[in-house]
Amino acid sequence: MNNTRRNFLKFMGLAAAGLCAASAGSALAVTASGPSVKKGEQALKAKHWAMVIDTKKVGTKESIDALAKACHQAHNVPNIPGKQNIKWIWAAGYEEAFDQPNPYMDEGLEKREFPLLCNHCSNPPCVRACPTQATFQRPDGIVAMDYHRCIGCRFCMAACPFGARSFNFMEPRLHLDLTSLNKEFPTRMRGVVEKCNFCVDRLAHGKQPACVEASNGALAFGDLSDANSEVRKLLREHYTIRRKPSLGTEPSVYYII
Amino acid sequence: MLEKALKGSPKYYLWIGFLLLVIAGASSIYIKQLMEGLTITGMSRDVSWGFYISQFTYLVGLAASGVMIVLPYYFHGYKKFKDLVIFGEFMAIGAIVMCMGFIVVDIGQPQRMLNVMLFPTPHSMLFWDMTVLCGYLLLNVLVGWTCLECDRQHLPHPKWTKVLAYVSVIWAFSIHTVTAFLYQGLPGRHYWLTAVLAARFLASAFCSGPAILLLVIMLTQKLTTFKAEAEGVATLAKIITYAMCVNVFFFLCEVFTAFYSSIPGHMNSLTYLFSGFDGHAELVPFMWTAAAFAIISLALLIPPKLRNNLTLLPWSLAILIIATWIDKGLALLIGGFNPTPFETIAPYWPTGKELIVSLMIYALGALVVTVLFKVATDVKQEIGASQKPTAPCESEAA
Amino acid sequence: MKLYNGGKIITGLVIFLGVFLAPFAYNAGKAAYSQPKLKMPETEKECIESKEYMRTNHMKLLNDWRDSALRDGKRVYVNSKGKEFEISLQNTCMKCHTNKAEFCDKCHNDAAVAPYCWDCHIQPEGLKK
Numbered sequence: 001m002n003n004t005r006r007n008f009l010k011f012m013g014l015a016a017a018g019l020c021a022a023s024a025g026s027a028l029a030v031t032a033s034g035p036s037v038k039k040g041e042q043a044l045k046a047k048h049w050a051m052v053i054d055t056k057k058v059g060t061k062e063s064i065d066a067l068a069k070a071c072h073q074a075h076n077v078p079n080i081p082g083k084q085n086i087k088w089i090w091a092a093g094y095e096e097a098f099d100q101p102n103p104y105m106d107e108g109l110e111k112r113e114f115p116l117l118c119n120h121c122s123n124p125p126c127v128r129a130c131p132t133q134a135t136f137q138r139p140d141g142i143v144a145m146d147y148h149r150c151i152g153c154r155f156c157m158a159a160c161p162f163g164a165r166s167f168n169f170m171e172p173r174l175h176l177d178l179t180s181l182n183k184e185f186p187t188r189m190r191g192v193v194e195k196c197n198f199c200v201d202r203l204a205h206g207k208q209p210a211c212v213e214a215s216n217g218a219l220a221f222g223d224l225s226d227a228n229s230e231v232r233k234l235l236r237e238h239y240t241i242r243r244k245p246s247l248g249t250e251p252s253v254y255y256i257i
Numbered sequence: 258m259l260e261k262a263l264k265g266s267p268k269y270y271l272w273i274g275f276l277l278l279v280i281a282g283a284s285s286i287y288i289k290q291l292m293e294g295l296t297i298t299g300m301s302r303d304v305s306w307g308f309y310i311s312q313f314t315y316l317v318g319l320a321a322s323g324v325m326i327v328l329p330y331y332f333h334g335y336k337k338f339k340d341l342v343i344f345g346e347f348m349a350i351g352a353i354v355m356c357m358g359f360i361v362v363d364i365g366q367p368q369r370m371l372n373v374m375l376f377p378t379p380h381s382m383l384f385w386d387m388t389v390l391c392g393y394l395l396l397n398v399l400v401g402w403t404c405l406e407c408d409r410q411h412l413p414h415p416k417w418t419k420v421l422a423y424v425s426v427i428w429a430f431s432i433h434t435v436t437a438f439l440y441q442g443l444p445g446r447h448y449w450l451t452a453v454l455a456a457r458f459l460a461s462a463f464c465s466g467p468a469i470l471l472l473v474i475m476l477t478q479k480l481t482t483f484k485a486e487a488e489g490v491a492t493l494a495k496i497i498t499y500a501m502c503v504n505v506f507f508f509l510c511e512v513f514t515a516f517y518s519s520i521p522g523h524m525n526s527l528t529y530l531f532s533g534f535d536g537h538a539e540l541v542p543f544m545w546t547a548a549a550f551a552i553i554s555l556a557l558l559i560p561p562k563l564r565n566n567l568t569l570l571p572w573s574l575a576i577l578i579i580a581t582w583i584d585k586g587l588a589l590l591i592g593g594f595n596p597t598p599f600e601t602i603a604p605y606w607p608t609g610k611e612l613i614v615s616l617m618i619y620a621l622g623a624l625v626v627t628v629l630f631k632v633a634t635d636v637k638q639e640i641g642a643s644q645k646p647t648a649p650c651e652s653e654a655a
Numbered sequence: 656m657k658l659y660n661g662g663k664i665i666t667g668l669v670i671f672l673g674v675f676l677a678p679f680a681y682n683a684g685k686a687a688y689s690q691p692k693l694k695m696p697e698t699e700k701e702c703i704e705s706k707e708y709m710r711t712n713h714m715k716l717l718n719d720w721r722d723s724a725l726r727d728g729k730r731v732y733v734n735s736k737g738k739e740f741e742i743s744l745q746n747t748c749m750k751c752h753t754n755k756a757e758f759c760d761k762c763h764n765d766a767a768v769a770p771y772c773w774d775c776h777i778q779p780e781g782l783k784k
Contacts (some may be wrong), residue, residue, distance in 0.1 A: 034735035036733045037720075037730075037731065037733070038729055039728065039729050039730065040729050083302060083303070084296055086302070095600060102365070122699065128380050129376050131384045132378060133375045133376055138728055144725070148721055149369070150369075151366045152364050152365075153364045153383060154305045155381070157305040157306075158440075161598055164643060167302065167305055168294065169296040169298075170294045183745065183781075183782075184746055185745070186777060187775050187777065190365065191297075191364075200781075244660040248444070253695050
């Protein structure tokens with residue numbers, strides 16, 4: 001009696017496995033034909049997007065706050081008071097921005113504020129850390145975020161040496177003006193990490209990043225691999241520094257001092 | 258064998274009921290966290306990992322500690338550990354359950370946590386951490402449960418349990434190494450960016466873990482008929498002492514490198530922790546308590562007369578556990594994130610709600626350990642192994 | 656044949672049947688379920704793909720769109736008829752289906768489906784305070 005039941009169960013198991021394999025096979029057999037996806041014609045293209053910031057032209061908190069306003073408005077970044085805040089671009093002094101301490105600096109530099117944002121590093125430690133590839137490096141050098149996949153583990157925040165990332169500790173819509181949202185861009189929800197995205201959504205429509213547009217020429221944005229781009233021209237003509245270069249992350253944001 | 262956990266003394270039922278109450282009550286706070294987000298914790302943009310992850314780190318150490326019993330028993334045939342092996346494995350199971358619990362309560366989108374498995378990412382240390390923790394849980398469940406079941410049936414252990422036990426020894430070293438790799442590969446956090454962090458983690462695990470295990474075993478001896486082999490306990494205390502010496506030594510190595518080189522990146526976190534930085538000195542009393550407790554615990558453990566004094570030993574172990582907990586469960590995370598990448602200090606302290614959710618996870622772990630230890634002690638009683646000697650004038654019960 | 660514990664079993668069965676059949680009893684006498692009336696777009700008559708395809712595949716399409724736009728950087732969709740669309744939930748789909756409550760929610764509510772798209776994506780009719 002036992003043996004017959006055992007054989008019956010074995011047979012049922014094999015049959016079920018066979019059915020699963022058959023249906024999986026038939027599903028794979030259907031090839032996707034017809035619709036396709038491609039890049040838009042008006043999208044701006046580059047091999048390595050970079051930004052050059054002339055810190056003399058945008059060296060006050062007010063001027064940098066104007067950049068932040070444009071950025072945060074374009075991307076529905078909430079305005080949260082306190083230490084669980086979110087910021088994609090913000091102003092900070094020399095000591096906070098750079099790792100070149102100098103007890104006897106020139107007075108202009110001492111008072112100057114610098115716009116800090118994600119550096120979209122070429123060798124990004126946050127991308128190495130992310131366990132789901134929710135943050136990943138695009139072929140054009142931009143370090144992008146996929147908010148659909150982020151599990152909110154905040155490993156990328158620990159990995160970033162520049163403090164460029166923010167976490168949605170609470171529902172961001174509680175701190176957004178719901179009547180003046182940018183309806184062409186989503187918000188995020190609580191539990192995901194966010195940061196500057198070099199305006200990939202605007203680049204796809206042929207527009208410059210929001211902060212660049214709002215900067216009146218103080219910020220330049222272009223392709224580092226194109227020797228004739230504006231950024232390369234500026235880098236040839238001016239002395240520039242980057243944040244924490246000794247860490248080897250190869251930031252793509254250059255500061256003209 | 259699990260049915261043995263369903264029947265017990267009134268004290269047993271009271272304890273289980275208390276734990277279930279704690280879990281149920283605290284889960285209401287966890288539900289609040291699920292609905293409102295991690296804003297109920299004390300974490301901030303600058304200190305983005307806090308109490309949950311620090312407890313996870315400490316408990317991975319507890320999980321790895323079973324290897325300090327399993328290794329001498331399986332690799333070197335140290336028979337005096339025979340009755341302790343199952344408790345080491347079961348404690349590891351409880352610890353891993355708590356580790357996973359702390360991860361789940363810490364992530365911002367827990368319903369997406371399977372993404373780590375759906376999108377495997379070999380260059381991420383978190384992916385490997387998930388893998389090794391799941392594997393270690395499986396190993397301990399398989400080997401522990403099978404061996405206990407075989408003991409109960411008076412059967413020899415199957416050969417594959419020996420193979421898996423050998424694997425679990427190597428695996429135990431790997432789980433805490435991978436956890437250390439989470440921290441020691443991050444370029445911006447200078448308190449963690451040291452090759453010796455993995456060694457520190459292992460040394461700290463191998464003293465604090467067996468210490469907690471030994472305390473729980475001593476408690477088990479008080480509450481059941483189980484009696485551990487005295488020489489086994491003495492050897493474990495020796496191992497704990499050596500591991501704590503190595504732990505303190507590694508820490509002093511860090512102090513030397515930091516302050517002799519005078520490099521601010523290396524020094525600043527230690528300065529913040531032990532004497533304050535930029536006007537912030539919140540952790541200073543804790544750190545000096547930990548330092549004092551570490552020295553006192555060594556003073557009470559190194560001399561054999563004091564170490565073998567079984568009335569004093571629980572206190573020495575408790576002091577050691579507090580010292581290592583402050584180092585790993587408090588200083589590691591807060592010191593790692595401070596000073597921030599902007600050279601500022603962002604003070605962090607867990608909120609009450611954060612502590613209640615943590616209590617829920619600890620109660621869950623205590624429940625797992627209670628149930629498993631109850632099964633193990635009941636089986637040992639059933640087969641008459643490692644039992645307290647009965648007084649000569651007691652009659653032979655059936 | 657004796658039914659052991661017959662009293663408990665019959666009582667249990669009665670309770671179970673009562674709970675199981677309660678929804679049917681609740682709806683007895685009411686009209687049969689009718690499919691919801693969706694508010695269709697005024698200007699456009701053709702969607703990205705055919706109505707039948709969209710009915711069964713719109714979630715898969717959105718998932719594929721998400722990956723190709725965000726992860727691959729390809730933001731133009733060429734449909735099976737060769738027409739091009741920008742890959743965007745808010746700026747393409749919702750430009751024609753201008754009210755989530757009167758289109759998406761009509762079927763989703765009846766099917767007890769609550770996709771979390773709208774936790775982040777902004778519905779075209781705007782968010783209430």
